[in-house]
Amino acid sequence: MELNNLYQSLNLILPEIVLSISLVVLVLADLIFHKDKRLIPYIAGIGIAITGAFVINQFNVSGFGFQSSTQTMRNYGLIAVDSFGVFFKLIVIASSILIVFFSSSSGEINKIKGRIGEYYALIYGMILGMFFMIIATDLILIYLSLELLSLSSYVLAGFTKLRDRNSEASLKYLLYGAVSSGIMLFGISIIYGITGSTNLYIINSLIQGPHINLFTLSFSVILILVGIGYKISSAPFHFWTPDVYEGAPITITAFLSVASKAAGFALLIRFVKTTFVSYIDAEGVWALINVFDWQSILIAISILTMTLGNFSALWQNNLKRMLAYSSIAHAGYILLGLVVFTNQGLLAILIYFVFYLLMNLGAFLVVMLIANKTNSEEIDDYDGLGYTSPLIGVSFAIFLISLTGLPPTAGFIGKLYLFIALVDAKMIVVAVIALLNSVVSLYYYVRVLKHMYLTKATDYTPQIIPSFGNKILLLILVIPILVFGIYFEPIINLAKNSLVILGL
Amino acid sequence: MLQVGLAHFLVVSAILFSLGIYGIITRKNAVMVLMGLELILNAANINFVAFSKYGNLGINGQIVALFVIILAAAEAAIALAIVLNVYKTFANVNVDEINNLKD
Numbered sequence: 016m017e018l019n020n021l022y023q024s025l026n027l028i029l030p031e032i033v034l035s036i037s038l039v040v041l042v043l044a045d046l047i048f049h050k051d052k053r054l055i056p057y058i059a060g061i062g063i064a065i066t067g068a069f070v071i072n073q074f075n076v077s078g079f080g081f082q083s084s085t086q087t088m089r090n091y092g093l094i095a096v097d098s099f100g101v102f103f104k105l106i107v108i109a110s111s112i113l114i115v116f117f118s119s120s121s122g123e124i125n126k127i128k129g130r131i132g133e134y135y136a137l138i139y140g141m142i143l144g145m146f147f148m149i150i151a152t153d154l155i156l157i158y159l160s161l162e163l164l165s166l167s168s169y170v171l172a173g174f175t176k177l178r179d180r181n182s183e184a185s186l187k188y189l190l191y192g193a194v195s196s197g198i199m200l201f202g203i204s205i206i207y208g209i210t211g212s213t214n215l216y217i218i219n220s221l222i223q224g225p226h227i228n229l230f231t232l233s234f235s236v237i238l239i240l241v242g243i244g245y246k247i248s249s250a251p252f253h254f255w256t257p258d259v260y261e262g263a264p265i266t267i268t269a270f271l272s273v274a275s276k277a278a279g280f281a282l283l284i285r286f287v288k289t290t291f292v293s294y295i296d297a298e299g300v301w302a303l304i305n306v307f308d309w310q311s312i313l314i315a316i317s318i319l320t321m322t323l324g325n326f327s328a329l330w331q332n333n334l335k336r337m338l339a340y341s342s343i344a345h346a347g348y349i350l351l352g353l354v355v356f357t358n359q360g361l362l363a364i365l366i367y368f369v370f371y372l373l374m375n376l377g378a379f380l381v382v383m384l385i386a387n388k389t390n391s392e393e394i395d396d397y398d399g400l401g402y403t404s405p406l407i408g409v410s411f412a413i414f415l416i417s418l419t420g421l422p423p424t425a426g427f428i429g430k431l432y433l434f435i436a437l438v439d440a441k442m443i444v445v446a447v448i449a450l451l452n453s454v455v456s457l458y459y460y461v462r463v464l465k466h467m468y469l470t471k472a473t474d475y476t477p478q479i480i481p482s483f484g485n486k487i488l489l490l491i492l493v494i495p496i497l498v499f500g501i502y503f504e505p506i507i508n509l510a511k512n513s514l515v516i517l518g519l
Numbered sequence: 520m521l522q523v524g525l526a527h528f529l530v531v532s533a534i535l536f537s538l539g540i541y542g543i544i545t546r547k548n549a550v551m552v553l554m555g556l557e558l559i560l561n562a563a564n565i566n567f568v569a570f571s572k573y574g575n576l577g578i579n580g581q582i583v584a585l586f587v588i589i590l591a592a593a594e595a596a597i598a599l600a601i602v603l604n605v606y607k608t609f610a611n612v613n614v615d616e617i618n619n620l621k622d
Contacts, residue, residue: 155583162590166597173604182608183617185601190552190614193594194543197559200587201536204566211576213583258620 184262
């Protein structure tokens with residue numbers, strides 16, 4: 016009986032098992048081909064692609080895994096596989112594959128060819144951590160997967176060791192990350208004391224009862240929020256973001272800004288939804304249990320995050336640092352989808368993440384291609400580039416316009432759905448603040464375009480001709496942004512099919 | 520005779536937690552910051568073990584504490600490697616002085 020249960024649970028984590036096997040294969044391949052490492056990127060890419068196939072295969076599977084036999088409520092286990100999780104796993108997989116392609120043409124990564132096997136192995140560690148973060152429904156598994164993700168990314172942030180800033184980024188990431196996850200663990204221990212369990216579903220049913228000390232519960236939830244808020248780099252836990260994003264190798268920066276943030280959001284949504292929502296009514300409105308006022312705290316965090324992000328980005332001259340602040344601002348926008356506590360808001364978050372993946376990775380790809388040639392990310396080195404390298408210039412313009420959220424790009428559709436969700440929930444003031452923030456963001460995005468197009472190219476302006484593979488990569492990212500800006504039906508349908516979060 | 524109860528353990532863990540936070544905020548040496556971090560993790564461990572013993576919650580909390588101890592070891596290994604790397608580049612491990620990345 017128990018063995019049968021375990022066997023079924025193993026079926027639910029097939030993608031994670033496949034990923035772990037590929038990790039072992041990758042490490043072995045690194046040892047076998049220690050003289051010539053040309054094959055390693057292909058092996059890494061293929062492993063991720065196979066995992067992706069298993070994830071897609073999981074789309075219609077749902078269920079709880081690893082149930083405990085001693086608990087009174089034995090139905091709920093350590094993990095929950097549902098279409099919401101599969102959607103976020105697909106986002107992680109898509110960005111990982113793109114990062115493998117980025118890495119193979121990045122100048123920084125090509126300088127450390129001898130250690131490329133370890134580099135990909137650590138990326139695998141990050142993916143594994145994210146996968147478990149997305150499906151975890153037990154506070155201990157949440158903590159363990161968060162640490163697995165963090166430990167791999169601390170090392171990767173300083174992996175290249177080419178410049179001073181690499182090790183500085185790594186140290187800062189480590190100190191901020193370790194402290195916030197330690198604080199989160201203390202919060203978990205208090206919740207365990209109050210409810211006697213670490214399972215989110217059991218905590219949910221217990222805090223609906225009358226015998227809960229509200230002050231202690233709120234205190235521990237805020238401590239847990241520190242750990243999650245650090246992962247999604249929301250204010251006031253965002254101080255590490257600009258330094259780490261600027262100091263880390265650019266492929267890792269891109270990966271942290273999309274995949275790690277997606278996993279953090281999946282964790283936050285699942286944590287809030289399974290622990291603090293008592294039921295969902297027919298119109299898709301989530302009814303919160305009256306123990307902790309998530310709505311006002313999240314509204315405050317979200318407005319603070321986007322305002323701080325946007326206003327700090329205005330003065331940045333380093334493109335990586337500017338994109339870091341822009342990614343903080345985007346975390347603020349995405350949080351707005353959660354504060355409305357409706358299925359519609361969740362739908363908006365899912366749609367936004369697909370478009371955010373395309374446009375943010377695209378922007379980082381362009382910055383990387385330029386840095387490969389000029390070895391700099393300073394905005395002054397972008398003068399006149401639009402004339403000497405038209406393909407780079409035009410695609411960067413499209414990515415930045417999409418990040419601002421102007422039509423006819425996909426970014427506009429993403430923002431539109433978020434604002435519709437806000438207006439439908441009668442939060443007009445919040446929607447107006449978010450809209451004004453978008454106007455502010457226009458300034459610093461267009462400032463880059465000004466440098467590229469309104470400054471005449473001189474003889475010293477480098478000409479950047481991407482290789483054939485990079486041209487294809489650019490087009491893969493640019494064309495969907497334009498197409499989804501007009502024909503976004505497929506993404507909406509995909510997101511609509513991914514709204515199921517297993518709950519009570 | 521004084522009976523040692525749950526409250527005693529919680530007070531000890533709260534003191535440890537506060538000392539950890541204090542150490543992290545005031546210490547400039549990266550290694551000392553990491554030691555403050557260990558205090559936080561161990562405060563949580565004391566909580567887990569005390570709750571599982573006095574709350575009759577079975578053995579769950581103690582197993583969690585074991586997990587945390589292992590994780591703390593892994594984290595310390597990575598953290599010291601990173602600090603060593605920083606020392607090689609900057610020739611010191613003072614958190615305030617390692618500040619090239621700034622606006």
